[in-house]
Ligand SMILES: NC(=O)c1ccc[n+]([C@@H]2O[C@H](COP(=O)([O-])OP(=O)(O)OC[C@H]3O[C@@H](n4cnc5c(N)ncnc54)[C@H](OP(=O)(O)O)[C@@H]3O)[C@@H](O)[C@H]2O)c1
């Protein structure tokens with residue numbers, strides 16, 4: 258076979274516009290056979306981003322055939338599943354079909370292995386041969402198709418000891434626990450704002466990192482998860498408060514700490530307007546980590562300036578070395594996290 | 606006189622909505638006399654945010670009287686200068702009129718001193734008595750009025766050795782040099798993306814911090830400032846490239862470094878779509894600092910994930926301890942920076 262050398266960032270698959278990276282591209286080439294630096298995936302399930310899936314259903318109604326046709330036509334046109342309205346993608350699940358000789362990916366993989374992509378579908382060359390079933394309530398589609406990943410695209414082998422949907426929902430947010438482990442190391446007080454899937458995983462990671470050497474606090478609108486986290490010894494204390502009202506959160510935190518501010522704040526809410534609730538409780542030179550994708554850049558930058566807060570404001574990068582492994586480890590080690598994820602995904 | 610204790614974050618001036626911080630508030634109370642923790646400023650000049658000023662002129666035309674009336678009515682209605690269309694404010698220049706007995710502000714000030722606020726007008730209680738003159742080309746208005754600042758609001762004494770407009774334009778971006786000094790300390794390779802006002806100041810700060818122990822590179826669309834920075838020894842090398850085309854910037858950087866990536870990237874462009882140009886040139890576990898307010902949170906978060914880059918992504922907090930002093934020091938120490946700011950502001 259001839260040499261088919263690809264670019265490390267996937268530029269060899271970009272059709273237009275020229276010079277764009279695959280995510281910014283209008284159209285990818287998903288027809289060409291594999292390049293030497295690619296791994297080929299037999300795709301079985303597309304996990305469509307929730308915002309995208311709901312936009313499609315909102316437009317077409319809950320009609321499996323129409324939804325299937327829409328996704329098929331987007332992918333046929335763009336060479337990737339990127340909803341032109343929401344701009345978002347999703348993840349995929351499948352089996353390794355072939356590994357190019359120059360593929361040096363982030364983890365060791367072999368042909369036949371079950372894998373999930375940890376990179377957005379918005380930059381993954383994808384070809385759909387057949388849609389088997391649309392799962393309207395799970396934002397998922399079972400398909401027959403092919404995807405190509407190059408070395409810079411994070412990918413993970415699916416664990417064999419966890420229900421697939423539990424693993425997927427944890428992997429979807431796996432950037433947060435990895436950053437949490439780094440940021441809380443050596444600190445005394447940590448606040449987790451929002452105690453949903455990523456919030457629970459971050460609280461567990463903070464506890465695992467700090468042991469008894471630091472305090473982990475949590476705030477959420479409702480106390481269902483908070484109580485369970487406290488019972489399990491993952492958080493030392495919690496309060497319910499509305500993260501859209503910064504002073505409410507500040508008072509809740511001061512009530513827990515006896516008036517002190519915290520070293521690190523991890524914002525895992527899923528609503529907008531929570532920037533200042535994360536910034537106010539942070540101490541001078543503390544760190545605020547925004548995993549919440551509804552964070553507004555300028556509200557955080559100007560808001561922090563507005564209260565004269567000298568804190569580091571971090572954007573929640575979805576990738577960190579070892580992020581998938583660490584996250585699955587937390588699911589395995591903390592029974593309460595696993596059982597909540599099972600309940601949320603309807604498994605177990 | 607009676608006790609008039611104010612809240613450290615200015616909540617005592619918020620009329621509506623209840624619980625909001627001054628920046629998020631619809632209306633502030635700028636009528637009440639000073640509280641014990643406030644400093645009172647006789648305001649002489651409003652430096653209206655450029656986006657806001659241009660929106661007003663776009664709507665009303667270049668008519669000084671109409672512009673004055675619009676600003677007056679916004680301030681009368683909201684108790685602060687926050688353009689309801691753009692949401693943005695500006696800065697003010699004035700003279701200290703009174704200092705409350707409980708005002709413990711960020712710097713030592715005395716009555717009669719000339720000061721600039723380093724906090725947005727969007728959260729500063731302001732009352733306008735009279736508009737003296739509108740400077741249509743400078744986004745400025747001379748007025749008679751009163752403003753109140755509480756301890757958490759950054760403020761600075763105007764330097765006596767620099768032209769006022771030069772000092773103002775440097776102070777407007779003073780968050781960036783302070784962060785740059787921290788981030789580049791001990792590093793080997795720094796890239797400054799965009800070489801305008803804040804870019805020149807950041808490059809100078811990187812040079813001052815690193816001395817000969819590291820390399821400072823710069824990229825901009827045009828080479829006017831770049832050449833001057835190189836001649837002055839502030840940058841070691843430069844290239845022109847379009848920060849909206851990530852691979853162009855990556856290649857430019859690799860050409861300067863001999864193929865290496867850099868430890869720290871400082872993004873000071875003033876246009877959108879430059880996230881990936883800042884992320885790609887950063888090395889594994891490097892730092893990318895987004896001072897550019899046109900940065901999009903999710904493009905940075907998902908873009909970095911999309912190329913599997915484990916880098917820290919920092920939001921450009923407008924405040925850092927000592928930011929104004931450091932910035933003015935850079936203007937004084939680096940002749941080329943001062944003369945470029947003089948040229949840009951029409952001074953000197
Ligand atoms: N940066 C990245 O790479 C990346 C990747 C994936 C996801 N994310 C983001 O991560 C965020 C969290 O995802 P997730 O899967 O953990 O979501 P989730 O399970 O829905 O958790 C969000 C939590 O925030 C709580 N919450 C909502 N509004 C609140 C308020 N006003 N005050 C206090 N708490 C509030 C929710 O409480 P209730 O349920 O009790 O209302 C819920 O417990 C999302 O914004 C998502 O976009 C980021």
Ligand SMILES: NC(=O)c1ccc[n+]([C@@H]2O[C@H](COP(=O)([O-])OP(=O)(O)OC[C@H]3O[C@@H](n4cnc5c(N)ncnc54)[C@H](OP(=O)(O)O)[C@@H]3O)[C@@H](O)[C@H]2O)c1
Pocket residue numbers: 558559562777778780798799800801802803804824825826827846847848849873874875876895896897898899921922923924
């Ligand atoms: N975070 C904060 O607290 C804060 C506070 C104030 C300002 N800011 C932000 O800081 C940024 C810079 O402010 P500034 O006063 O330094 O602006 P500036 O003086 O206008 O500098 C911007 C520079 O970026 C260059 N540039 C524009 N488009 C480019 C492209 N496509 N490729 C390469 N270079 C490009 C410009 O080049 P040319 O002039 O050659 O076209 C200019 O040299 C703005 O976005 C502003 O909003 C942030």
